[in-house]
Amino acid sequence: MTSEAGVKPGKRALPLLSVLAGLAVVAFLLSLATGPSGFGFSLRGEAGAIIFKEIRLPRAILGALVGGALGLSGAALQGYLRNPLAEPSLVGVSGGAALGAVLAIHLGLAAAFAFALPLGGLAGAAVAMLAVVALAGVHGGPVTLILAGLAVSAIATALISLALNLSQNPFAAVEMVLWMMGSLTDRSLTQVWLAAPLILLGMALLLGVGRALDALTLGEDAAASLGIDLARTRLAVVGGTALSVGAATAVTGIIGFVGLLVPHLLRPFAGHRPGLLLPASMLGGATMLLLADVALRLIQPWVELRIGVLTALIGAPFFVWLVLKTRAELAP
Amino acid sequence: MRVEARNLHVRLKAREVLAGLDFAAQAGELTAVIGPNGAGKTTLLRALAGLLPPAAGAASLDGRAVAEWPPRELARALAYLPQERIVHWALTARAVVALGRLPYRPMGAGESAADARAIDAALAATDVAHLQDRPVLEISGGERARVLVARALAQQPRALLADEPAAGLDPAHQLTLFAHLSKLAAGGRTVVVALHDLSLAARFCHRIVLMQAGRLVAAGAPEDVLTGEHLAAAYGIKARFVQVEGVPIVLPLEVLP
Numbered sequence: 221m222t223s224e225a226g227v228k229p230g231k232r233a234l235p236l237l238s239v240l241a242g243l244a245v246v247a248f249l250l251s252l253a254t255g256p257s258g259f260g261f262s263l264r265g266e267a268g269a270i271i272f273k274e275i276r277l278p279r280a281i282l283g284a285l286v287g288g289a290l291g292l293s294g295a296a297l298q299g300y301l302r303n304p305l306a307e308p309s310l311v312g313v314s315g316g317a318a319l320g321a322v323l324a325i326h327l328g329l330a331a332a333f334a335f336a337l338p339l340g341g342l343a344g345a346a347v348a349m350l351a352v353v354a355l356a357g358v359h360g361g362p363v364t365l366i367l368a369g370l371a372v373s374a375i376a377t378a379l380i381s382l383a384l385n386l387s388q389n390p391f392a393a394v395e396m397v398l399w400m401m402g403s404l405t406d407r408s409l410t411q412v413w414l415a416a417p418l419i420l421l422g423m424a425l426l427l428g429v430g431r432a433l434d435a436l437t438l439g440e441d442a443a444a445s446l447g448i449d450l451a452r453t454r455l456a457v458v459g460g461t462a463l464s465v466g467a468a469t470a471v472t473g474i475i476g477f478v479g480l481l482v483p484h485l486l487r488p489f490a491g492h493r494p495g496l497l498l499p500a501s502m503l504g505g506a507t508m509l510l511l512a513d514v515a516l517r518l519i520q521p522w523v524e525l526r527i528g529v530l531t532a533l534i535g536a537p538f539f540v541w542l543v544l545k546t547r548a549e550l551a552p
Numbered sequence: 553m554r555v556e557a558r559n560l561h562v563r564l565k566a567r568e569v570l571a572g573l574d575f576a577a578q579a580g581e582l583t584a585v586i587g588p589n590g591a592g593k594t595t596l597l598r599a600l601a602g603l604l605p606p607a608a609g610a611a612s613l614d615g616r617a618v619a620e621w622p623p624r625e626l627a628r629a630l631a632y633l634p635q636e637r638i639v640h641w642a643l644t645a646r647a648v649v650a651l652g653r654l655p656y657r658p659m660g661a662g663e664s665a666a667d668a669r670a671i672d673a674a675l676a677a678t679d680v681a682h683l684q685d686r687p688v689l690e691i692s693g694g695e696r697a698r699v700l701v702a703r704a705l706a707q708q709p710r711a712l713l714a715d716e717p718a719a720g721l722d723p724a725h726q727l728t729l730f731a732h733l734s735k736l737a738a739g740g741r742t743v744v745v746a747l748h749d750l751s752l753a754a755r756f757c758h759r760i761v762l763m764q765a766g767r768l769v770a771a772g773a774p775e776d777v778l779t780g781e782h783l784a785a786a787y788g789i790k791a792r793f794v795q796v797e798g799v800p801i802v803l804p805l806e807v808l809p
Contacts, residue, residue: 233662302640428659435654438703439638445601446707447627447655492641492687 232491240486240503244284247510251280254514256521278409283513284506285412285419286404286472289464291505292498294479295486296426299433299494300457301362304487307480308465311365311458312348312372317469319376319383320344322396326383330395337399338414338470345466348372353458358451361440365458402473402528404513415471422464423502425456430495432456437494475528477535478505484542553579553629553710553742555600559609562592562599569595571766572609577744577759579710582737584753585746587763588787593746594635596763597713600744601632613711627655631709635716635746637697639688645699646684649674652706674705677732679725694721701729711742718745718752730756750802754778754793762786778802 253260257271290308297306308314324330324340356368380396387393432453435443444450465479482504483497490496512530519525557575561568569592577583585593598604600611602618611618613630621629631652639648652674653667663671675681678698688696697720704712712733718726726749734756737743747753753760753774760777762769764786770777775793783791783802790805 431654431657431659435651437640437643437648438651438700439634439636439640441598441601441603441632441634442638442703444603445627445630445632446651447623449623487641491647492643493647494641 232489233496236489236496237499237503240500240507244503244507244510247507247514248280248284250514251283251510252276254517256517274408275406278407278412279404279513280510281409281412281416282404282407282472283510285416286468286475287478287509288502288506289419289423289468290475290478290509291482292423292426292502293461293465294481294505295483295494295497295501296429296433296457297461297479298483299497300429300436300453301366302436303362303366304484305480306366307477308461309373309474309476309479311369311461312352312376313345313462313466314469314474315373315376315380316348316351317341317345317466318400318474319379320347321399321470321473322380322383325392325396325399326387328392335411335414338411341470342418342467344376345462345470348376349458349462349466352462353455356458358454360454365454398526399473400528401526402475402531403526404472404509407471411471415467418467419464422460422462422467425460426464427498427502429453429456429460430498433494433498473526473528475509475531477531477538478509481535481538482508484538554612554614555630555711555713555742555744556613556615557596557600557609557611560596560599560606560611561608562595562604563607564595564604568607569766570599573763573766573768575600575761575768575771577711577742579740579742580737581758582734582743582745582756583759583761584757585744585761585763586748586750586753586786587769590765591763591786592766593763594715595766597632597715597744597746601630601713602626603632624655627707629709630711630713631704631707633701633704633712633714633717635719637693637700639696639700642687642689644685645680645688645691645702646671646675648688648699649680649684649702649706652703652708655707670706670708674702677705678702679728694725697721698725698729705732705736709741711744712736713744715746716748718747718749726752750778750783750791750804751800754800754802774800784808 255276293308297308297310298304320340320343321337324336329336351372352368355371356364384393384396432448435446435448440450483501486500486504487497490500513527516525516527516530555577557573560570560573562570573596575596585596587593595604599606649671650663653670675684678701680695680698680702683691683695688699701717718729721729730752733743757774759772760774761771762777762782769786770782778793780791783789788808790808792803792805794801794803
């Protein structure tokens, strides 16, 4: 799959993106059609219309947006850091969003007014992004960015633990833990409208760095000599990830592994080109999260799982497979 | 295109790597930059390519400071081939060479007919056309080096700055690479190579610039620069400049005490 005789690199893009877009549309429709009140689009009566508009539609839109944001930012970070193990949580914004949301619960704001939770998440993500950029600097290599992301994540994790530790109210503590597992259920269209503009803006920033990521394949000097503005690329990658994943996490909680897994699976189909992998991973991420969410509702009569738990259950064995594959490749 | 440095000072961390260097390479000439390890050859090339800001003095192309060139215009005029042969992902050789066309490609556009011609010509020039569909991480180091040279050629620059382009290549490909660089120079391009192989420099280059510790030792025609005295001063070696069947060769004899 890594090479096809006679196929020019540009010729691969259109069929790949068409297939992935088709899959995403199918997954979106499946998500709209699935639920405990029955399969299909023609739910009867006023209740059916409400279920459709108030429950299924926001859930499907959110699944597509959040999955797309995770897949796209994972591909962008892997390309920018030139590291196949990079994923959105690496730059600290999901940790920051989680801390913001946990604080909103801890301080009782979430109980006082419903939007405190996503707004707290957004504020946390913004603060985390500013901290990462301030720490890592605008000019600099991948290593400083990874270290800055790890440092900010570590601080966020420590403060989340502190909030859990100090929590007087066991219900609040449970709420915090559940929130961190990530979920697409019971989200309103209003929450979708809160997150969507930020997610889409972040996606636009990330989709714009394709050429830069292609050029970075040859290292930073060669990329700069090809006319790429490295500082702008860095800001677009960090800013785009912060906006899209920060807003996504603020509304849904932490959903792991999509950003790691999807670029990995699609890379060979994109001829290993980091630029083409961006839109491919966006569509693939949306498809994966929508399908995972459909699977969740299918097994719901027997076991109630949160989507972050499901993606982790799928993603962790994938990591094991990755280790085995790497070991086989490195074997003499 | 005239590639020039005047009184160029470059600092990396606190260390002064280039200490007031004057340099000029003309269109139609193949210029070699030689000197011992750590002399500042790579730093000079990077500064000329606009990748390092000068602490004092200036690097310029056709009389205009490199920093003042719009990035994309600069990328069409000048190609820089780094010494490290970095390719991070398993792109095919052709996809790597196609990266040289980025400065010509509007955002979101695919490969144009002109792009395809430039890529094909570059693949042929470095004898890697038969490898074009292979992932670059699976071919040999010397083959990968040739693919990366082809990337710089596909850029169709008026000036080419190449850092050790022949290192790791077998003798046949070293000769064909330098024959091609000579041809580029003969066609009116400015070609500057940093080199350790003094015989290749003597044989193919019109001008040689000998550096040591960030300063100029000598510059001029090969026979004027590659003298026993200069080589002793710069490298600390005793060497002879001889001709074998009309081909100039620099033969290092011993390290001077």
